[in-house]
Amino acid sequence: MIGVFDSGLGGLTVVRELLAKIPQYKIIYFGDTARTPYGTKSAETVTKYALENTRFLLEKGAQVIVVACHTVSSTAMPVLKETFRKIPFFEVVTPSFKKALQLTRKKIIGLIGTRTTVESGIYQRLFHEADPEVKVVVNPAPLLVPLIEEGWLNKPETRRIVRKYLMPLKIKGIDTLILGCTHYPLIKKVIGEKAGKRVKLIDPSEEVAIEVAEFIEKSFPLKESLKVNGEPEIWVSDLTSNFEKLAQLFLKRRLRLNKVSL
């Protein structure tokens, strides 16, 4: 059983990718909608929440944990791995970093994300260690999450704000752009237009799903007879009609949400 968690519902983009790749494996998702968002909060608070979310998924039977939240992936991984030593963890930063390194020609890579993700400096460190010539140009884009959660996916206001956030990155001549938040794939088209067609976009949800699918199929091979597609089990810490709408938006299908207080 694969456990996936996020600060809210954005991580369902990862579930969608996993369902496309390995539909026969059981997925359990937890979205911390009662305390969302994480991206404006401190690394200390985010780490505390990440530990609680992981514990919940393990108690539910998860054998592998996928951190589908860029903010948690940027700040809490050492503590998570140290606390749950036997559990294989996947996160969204490393696969995005690897893919960007592989795609860039000019070695100028852009990153947009929440404030906490950008300020963690994790991408800057990873690229510097791998290739000191790579230049990382960053800009926190905190308004994109609320705009996406409002469903303003292609409104003029959203297009305008995306252009504003990308301007400093374009000026520096990026050729690759990391979408450093699981919400952003929903406005990939607008981001692509505003970034310019020569800029390659990295979607962390796709990248992490490739890694997870490979690991799962190798570590837990299924007998042919067991290959039956199941429904993912979705848990949230708060439930409103707007959260239900959002879940559908991210997952592109309707599913029952179960509520739990952590």
Added chain:
Amino acid sequence: MIGVFDSGLGGLTVVRELLAKIPQYKIIYFGDTARTPYGTKSAETVTKYALENTRFLLEKGAQVIVVACHTVSSTAMPVLKETFRKIPFFEVVTPSFKKALQLTRKKIIGLIGTRTTVESGIYQRLFHEADPEVKVVVNPAPLLVPLIEEGWLNKPETRRIVRKYLMPLKIKGIDTLILGCTHYPLIKKVIGEKAGKRVKLIDPSEEVAIEVAEFIEKSFPLKESLKVNGEPEIWVSDLTSNFEKLAQLFLKRRLRLNKVSL
């Protein structure tokens, strides 16, 4: 000692008003920055948080509780009053409602606020009970909080989004507008411009401060010798450099923030 709480730092606009009116009384503030915002969450979750926040302030010695959060004021007051029966509570909805009723000529009153505040229907109920002729025109304005928290107080994007939110209210001919969230006073000027100069704005922070000041001076008269201005004590459940900047923005002065985990 007066206890004031809010989902985050917006409630400091109430503290500012109280300091202007009754500076000799000690104020303790709690901002739930670790779980902010409340306005997108369910009434059940908001009530749970409000109970915890009140308990914290009472343990710190508060004798009066001011709920400086529109979302809590709209959803959690019956449970709060039932749970802490001996404590005088003040909230931001009732004084705003009274003021609007007093100011309106055409009996068409506008309300913008968070989704949870608007959907609670509390204003609609209050006006209907007081005067069935009053028409309340509402529009949730969920993007204003993140825009204000970004410090985009007068950017073209903010002006444009404010205009968009107010358009349906203007069409219905409102002559009075309730700023149904403690963040909104910070963009009062933009809201005033977009609403039109004939529309009177109701600032809940001012209205609740008038009520609280009156009650406090009557119930706890101070001897002349005790009239010394003190500093308010500010507590938050999460601390980042951006939260520090925000606190200064709302309070218009610099103050140390103390962190506590609830």
